[in-house]
Amino acid sequence: MNARLLPLIGFVGLFALLAFGIHWNTRHEMNEVPSPLIDKPAPEFNLPLLFDPTKTLGSKDLRGKPYLLNVFGSWCPTCQDEHPFLMSEGKSLGIPLIGLDWKDQPDNAKRWLAHFGNPYSTVIADEDGHTGINFGVYGAPETFLVDANGVIRYKHISVLTPRVIEQELKPRIAELLETKQ
Amino acid sequence: MLPELGQFALILALLLACVQCIVPIYGAWRGNTTLMSVARHAVAGQAVFVLLAYAILTYAFLAQDFSVAYVAQNSNLSLPWYYRFPAVWGAHEGSLLLWILILNVWSVAVAALSRRLPQALMARVLGVLGFVSICFLLFTVLTSNPFIRHLPALPDGNDLNPILQDPGLIVHPPMLYMGYVGFSVAFAFAIAALLGGKLDGSWVRWARPWTNVAWAFLTLGITLGSAWSYYVLGWGGWWFWDPVENASFMPWLVGTALIHSQAVTEKRGSFRAWTLLLSIFAFSLSLLGTFLVRSGVLTSVHAFASDPRRGIFILVFLGIVVGGSLLLYAIRAPKVSGGKPFRMLSRETLLLINNLLFVCAAAMVLVGTLYPLFGDALGVGRISVGPPYFGFMFVLLMIPVVLLVPFGPFFHWATADWRKTLRHLLPAFIVAIVAVVLALIVFRGLPMRALVGTAGAFWVGIGICLYALHRWRTAPAGRRFSPEMIGMMFAHFGIAVFVAGVLITTAASTERDVRFLPNQVQNIGGVDFRFDGVEKVPGPNYIAEQGNVTVLRGNRVVATLHPQKRQYSGGEQSMQTKPAISAGVFRDLYVALGEPLDADHASDPGKSAWSLRIYVKPFVRWIWFGGLCMMIGGMVAAIDRRFRSGNTGGNSKTNADAATSATTATA
Amino acid sequence: MKRIITALLSIVLLGAILTPPAYAIDALPFKDRAQELRFQQLTKQLRCMVCQNESLADSTASLAQDLRRDIFNQMQAGKSDAEIKQWLTSRYSDFVLYDPPLRPSTWLLWFSPLLLVLIGAMVLWRILRRRAQQPLPTTDSGEDW
Numbered sequence: 001m002n003a004r005l006l007p008l009i010g011f012v013g014l015f016a017l018l019a020f021g022i023h024w025n026t027r028h029e030m031n032e033v034p035s036p037l038i039d040k041p042a043p044e045f046n047l048p049l050l051f052d053p054t055k056t057l058g059s060k061d062l063r064g065k066p067y068l069l070n071v072f073g074s075w076c077p078t079c080q081d082e083h084p085f086l087m088s089e090g091k092s093l094g095i096p097l098i099g100l101d102w103k104d105q106p107d108n109a110k111r112w113l114a115h116f117g118n119p120y121s122t123v124i125a126d127e128d129g130h131t132g133i134n135f136g137v138y139g140a141p142e143t144f145l146v147d148a149n150g151v152i153r154y155k156h157i158s159v160l161t162p163r164v165i166e167q168e169l170k171p172r173i174a175e176l177l178e179t180k181q
Numbered sequence: 182m183l184p185e186l187g188q189f190a191l192i193l194a195l196l197l198a199c200v201q202c203i204v205p206i207y208g209a210w211r212g213n214t215t216l217m218s219v220a221r222h223a224v225a226g227q228a229v230f231v232l233l234a235y236a237i238l239t240y241a242f243l244a245q246d247f248s249v250a251y252v253a254q255n256s257n258l259s260l261p262w263y264y265r266f267p268a269v270w271g272a273h274e275g276s277l278l279l280w281i282l283i284l285n286v287w288s289v290a291v292a293a294l295s296r297r298l299p300q301a302l303m304a305r306v307l308g309v310l311g312f313v314s315i316c317f318l319l320f321t322v323l324t325s326n327p328f329i330r331h332l333p334a335l336p337d338g339n340d341l342n343p344i345l346q347d348p349g350l351i352v353h354p355p356m357l358y359m360g361y362v363g364f365s366v367a368f369a370f371a372i373a374a375l376l377g378g379k380l381d382g383s384w385v386r387w388a389r390p391w392t393n394v395a396w397a398f399l400t401l402g403i404t405l406g407s408a409w410s411y412y413v414l415g416w417g418g419w420w421f422w423d424p425v426e427n428a429s430f431m432p433w434l435v436g437t438a439l440i441h442s443q444a445v446t447e448k449r450g451s452f453r454a455w456t457l458l459l460s461i462f463a464f465s466l467s468l469l470g471t472f473l474v475r476s477g478v479l480t481s482v483h484a485f486a487s488d489p490r491r492g493i494f495i496l497v498f499l500g501i502v503v504g505g506s507l508l509l510y511a512i513r514a515p516k517v518s519g520g521k522p523f524r525m526l527s528r529e530t531l532l533l534i535n536n537l538l539f540v541c542a543a544a545m546v547l548v549g550t551l552y553p554l555f556g557d558a559l560g561v562g563r564i565s566v567g568p569p570y571f572g573f574m575f576v577l578l579m580i581p582v583v584l585l586v587p588f589g590p591f592f593h594w595a596t597a598d599w600r601k602t603l604r605h606l607l608p609a610f611i612v613a614i615v616a617v618v619l620a621l622i623v624f625r626g627l628p629m630r631a632l633v634g635t636a637g638a639f640w641v642g643i644g645i646c647l648y649a650l651h652r653w654r655t656a657p658a659g660r661r662f663s664p665e666m667i668g669m670m671f672a673h674f675g676i677a678v679f680v681a682g683v684l685i686t687t688a689a690s691t692e693r694d695v696r697f698l699p700n701q702v703q704n705i706g707g708v709d710f711r712f713d714g715v716e717k718v719p720g721p722n723y724i725a726e727q728g729n730v731t732v733l734r735g736n737r738v739v740a741t742l743h744p745q746k747r748q749y750s751g752g753e754q755s756m757q758t759k760p761a762i763s764a765g766v767f768r769d770l771y772v773a774l775g776e777p778l779d780a781d782h783a784s785d786p787g788k789s790a791w792s793l794r795i796y797v798k799p800f801v802r803w804i805w806f807g808g809l810c811m812m813i814g815g816m817v818a819a820i821d822r823r824f825r826s827g828n829t830g831g832n833s834k835t836n837a838d839a840a841t842s843a844t845t846a847t848a
Numbered sequence: 849m850k851r852i853i854t855a856l857l858s859i860v861l862l863g864a865i866l867t868p869p870a871y872a873i874d875a876l877p878f879k880d881r882a883q884e885l886r887f888q889q890l891t892k893q894l895r896c897m898v899c900q901n902e903s904l905a906d907s908t909a910s911l912a913q914d915l916r917r918d919i920f921n922q923m924q925a926g927k928s929d930a931e932i933k934q935w936l937t938s939r940y941s942d943f944v945l946y947d948p949p950l951r952p953s954t955w956l957l958w959f960s961p962l963l964l965v966l967i968g969a970m971v972l973w974r975i976l977r978r979r980a981q982q983p984l985p986t987t988d989s990g991e992d993w
Contacts, residue, residue: 004454007458007462007510007511008507008508008510008511011465011503011504015496015500017554017555018476018496018499018554019496020554020558021476021478021479021492021554021557022476022489022492022493024478024554024558025476025477025478025489026489028557030479031900033563033940033941033943034562034563034941036937036939036940036941037939128914129911129914133914133915133918133939134939135939136940136941138897138898138940139897139898414906416872416905416906418906421901423901518975518979521985522979522980522983522984523980524980524984525980530976533976534972537965537969537972541964541965541968544960544964545961545964548956548960548961552948552954552956552957555956556953559953562942563942563943564943564948564953564954564957565895565942565944566946566948566957567948568892568946569946570946570948570957570958574961577961578965595984663993665993694873694874694875694876695875696875774873775874775875776873778875793875794872
C-alpha cells in the first residue's frame with residue numbers, strides 16, 4: 001500500500017505549493033523583485049537640480065538626516081496615480097521628499113510638475129538613468145527610504161498609496177527620527 | 182440576442198456533461214445497459230451545444246459585434262477577416278472554449294470509433310470524459326464567460342496583439358490543444374480500468390491509438406510553436422524554457438514515456454502500474470499547464486491575464502481530478518506486478534530506463550519552473566531559473582536516452598543478446614566516429630557541441646536504418662513492417678534529425694548586430710549581405726518601414742530579404758518588428774531591421790545608415806523536421822491493424838491475459 | 849484597488865515592451881569577434897528586469913538598452929564576466945541571472961533531478977533483480993514485435 005500512496009502524497013505537496021502561489025499572488029505584485037540594497041549604503045550620486053542645473057545635490061549633502069527618494073518621470077502614467085498621494089502626504093512625512101527625475105527630458109519634467117504640482121522639496125535630474133541603475137531601479141515609480149547615515153532602509157515599488165504610507169513608511173520614518181535623536 | 186443564446190448553449194452543454202458523467206458510470210457499476218448506452222447520446226448532445234456556442238462566438242468576431250466584451254478586447258475594425266477566426270482563441274475565455282470544443286471532438290471520436298469496446302469500459306471512459314467536461318464548462322460559465330456584454334457597445338475594439346496576427350496563430354493553439362486535451366482519453370481509459378477493476382492490460386490495447394495520436398498532435402503543436410516564435414519574435418531563438426513552453430513540454434515528456442509503456446503493457450502484460458500512473462500524470466500535467474497559464478502564479482510572455490479567482494477554481498479542479506485519480510490508483514492499483522517475466526538485459530529493461538529518464542526529465546522541468554515559487558515560500562528572495570539550468574539538465578538526462586535508443590528495436594523481449602546487438606550496431610558506431618572526424622577536418626574549429634550532435638545523430642539515424650535492413654532480411658515477406666514498426670522508425674529517426682538540428686545550430690550559428698550604409702556589402706557568417714536601403718510600405722492595418730537586403734554569392738543573387746518594422750493602426754500604437762527569413766534545408770538566413778543610425782537623415786530613412794541584426798543559422802530547420810518526423814511516426818503507429826480489428830499477428834490480447842494469469846498463479 | 853494598481857504597473861512595464869522600436873539591435877563597435885561573442889553569451893544569460901521573460905540580449909526595453917551599453921563599456925574597460933555579473937547582482941539581486949547560482953537555497957534545484965534518477969535507478973535495479981529470478985516460459989520466443 002505504501003508505494004502506491006507516494007504519487008498522491010507527492011501531489012498533495014504540489015497542491016500546497018500551488019495554493020501558496022495563489023495566496024502569494026494576491027499579496028504581491030509578481031513583477032516585484034526584492035532589492036539587494038536594503039540595509040546597504042545608498043549609492044553615491046551627485047546630480048544637477050532640475051530647476052537650476054548649475055547647482056547639484058549629492059548623497060553627501062543629504063547625510064545627517066533621513067530622506068525619501070522618489071523615482072518618477074513625466075513619461076510614466078503610474079506616477080500620475082501616485083502623485084496626488086505625494087501632494088497630500090509629502091509635507092507631513094517630516095523628512096525631505098527628493099524627486100529623482102529618471103530618464104526624462106528636463107523640459108518635459110518641468111511641464112509635468114507645473115501641471116500636476118510639485119510635492120518634492122528638491123528635484124534632481126538623472127537624464128541618462130545611471131543613478132537609477134545604481135539604485136537598482138527598473139520601473140517607475142519606486143521610492144527609497146534612506147537613513148541619516150546614508151543606508152537604504154526600505155524600498156517600495158509602484159504607487160505609494162495612503163495605506164503603504166501609513167503602515168510602512170510612517171512607522172519606519174518615526175523609528176529613524178527617534179534613533180537619530 | 183445571439184451571445185445570450187451562446188451562454189444558454191454552454192449551460193445546456195454543462196447539464197448534458199453531468200448526464201454524460203453520472204449516468205453511464207452508475208450504469209456500469211450496476212451493470213445496467215440502458216443507463217450505459219446513455220453515454221453516446223450525451224456525448225453527441227454536449228458536442229452539439231458546445232459547437233453551437235463556439236460558432237456563435239466566432240460569428241460575433243466575424244460580424245465584429247463589439248457589444249460582446251471579449252470581441253471588443255481582441256479585435257477591431259481594421260482586423261483582416263482571416264484573423265477574426267483565430268482571434269477567437271486569442272485570449273483566456275475564447276481559448277478555454279476552444280479547449281472544451283476540442284475535448285468534445287475527442288469525446289465524439291472515441292464514442293463513434295469504439296463500437297467494439299466492452300460496453301462497461303466504454304461507459305466509464307465516456308463518463309470520465311464527461312467529468313472533465315463538467316470541470317471546464319463549470320469554470321467557463323462561472324468565471325470565464327466569453328459572452329459577457331459591454332453595453333453600450335463600443336464603436337471599435339482593441340486590436341488583436343500584433344504578434345498574434347500571423348498564420349502561426351491559426352495552427353499552433355488548435356494543434357497544441359488537440360495534444361493536451363487528447364491525453365484526457367488515455368486518462369479516461371486508465372480511470373475506467375481502475376473503476377472497473379479489470380487491470381490485465383486489455384484496456385491498453387484500446388487506449389493506444391488514441392494516445393499515439395494525441396502525442397503526435399502535441400509534438401506537432403510544440404514544433405509549430407517553436408517555429409512560430411522563431412520567425413515572429415525576431416531574436417532567432419526557437420525555445421526559451423518559458424514557464425508556458427514548459428507547461429506543454431512536461432506532458433509531452435510523460436506522454437513519450439506513456440506511449441512506450443503502453444506498448445509493453447499491451448504486448449507483455451507488464452508495466453501495468455507504470456502505464457496507469459503515466460496516463461494519470463500526462464493528463465495531470467496538461468491540467469497543471471492550464472493552471473499555470475491562467476492563474477497568474479508564474480509570469481510569462483504567454484500567460485493570459487491573471488486572476489487569482491480563476492486560479493483557485495482551476496486549482497480546486499486539479500485537486501479533485503488529480504487527487505481523486507491518484508487516490509483511486511492507491512486503492513485499486515494492481516498489487517502484484519504481472520506480465521511475462523524478463524531478464525536484466527531485455528527490451529523491457531531498456532523501456533524501464535526510458536520511463537525513468539523521461540519522468541525524471543519532466544520532474545526536472547517541473548522543479549525548475551516552480552522553483553521561484555518555492556523560493557518565495559521559503560522567503561529566500563526571488564530565485565531565477567532560466568535556460569542555462571534547463572538546457573544543461575535536459576541534455577544531461579537525455580544523453581543516456583540517445584545512447585540507448587538504437588538498442589531498443591534490436592533487443593528482444595524477455596532476454597536480449599547484447600553481443601549480437603553490438604555487432605549489428607557496429608556500423609552505426611563507426612559511421613558516427615567517421616562523421617565526427619570528417620567534420621573536424623572539413624569544418625575547422627567546430628565546437629564540441631556540434632561534434633557531439635553529429636555523432637549522436639548518426640548513431641541514432643544509422644542505427645534505425647540498420648534495424649530496418651535487419652528486419653528486411655530476417656522477417657518473412659508480408660510481415661516485415663507493420664505500421665507500428667514504421668511509426669517507431671520514423672519517430673526514432675526524427676530523434677536523430679532533431680539532435681543534429683539542435684546541437685549544430687546552437688553551436689555553429691552566427692549572430693551579429695551590424696551597422697550598414699546603403700549599398701554596403703558585408704560578409705557575415707560566411708555569407709555576403711548587401712543592404713539596399715529602406716522604404717515605406719503600406720499593409721492592411723499597418724504601415725511598415727521595409728528594408729531590402731540582398732544575399733550574394735560572388736555576383737549571383739542568392740536571396741532577397743525584406744525585414745519590416747510595422748506600425749499598427751490598432752487601439753494602442755504598437756510597433757512590431759518582422760524579421761525576414763531565407764529558409765533553406767541546410768541553413769537559414771535571418772535579418773531584422775534595427776534603427777536608422779544617422780541623425781542627419783532622420784527624416785529620410787531611405788538614405789540613412791541602419792543597424793541590422795543578421796543571423797546565419799545552419800541546420801535550424803532540422804529541429805522542426807525532426808519534430809515532424811516524430812509526429813508522423815506517432816500517427817502511422819496509430820493506424821496499425823492490431824488496434825482496429827480484434828485479431829492481431831503475434832501478441833494478442835489473449836497472450837497478455839494468459840501471461841498475467843500464469844504469473845499470478847506462480848507468484 | 850490593488851488590482852487597479854497591478855494593472856497600471858503592468859502598463860508601465862508593458863509600455864516599455866510595446867512602444868519602443870527594436871532597440872535590442874545595437875550595432876556596438878566591438879573590439880573583435882571574440883568580444884562580440886562573449887557579449888552575446890553574457891547578455892543571453894541575463895534577465896531583463898522590465899520584460900522579465902526576455903533576456904537582456906533580446907529585450908527592447910529602454911533600461912535593457914542602457915544596461916547593454918554599460919556592459920559593453922565594462923567589457924571594453926577589461927572587466928571579466930564575473931565582475932560584470934557581480935555589478936548587476938549587487939543592484940538587481942540574483943534575479944537578474946538566468947543561471948541560478950549554487951547556494952543553499954538552490955541545492956534542491958541543482959541536485960534533485962540527478963538524485964531522482966539515482967534513487968529511481970536503485971529501485972529499478974532491485975525490482976529488476978527480483979524479476980529476473982522468475983523462470984522464463986519456454987514457449988515465448990521473445991522475438992515478436
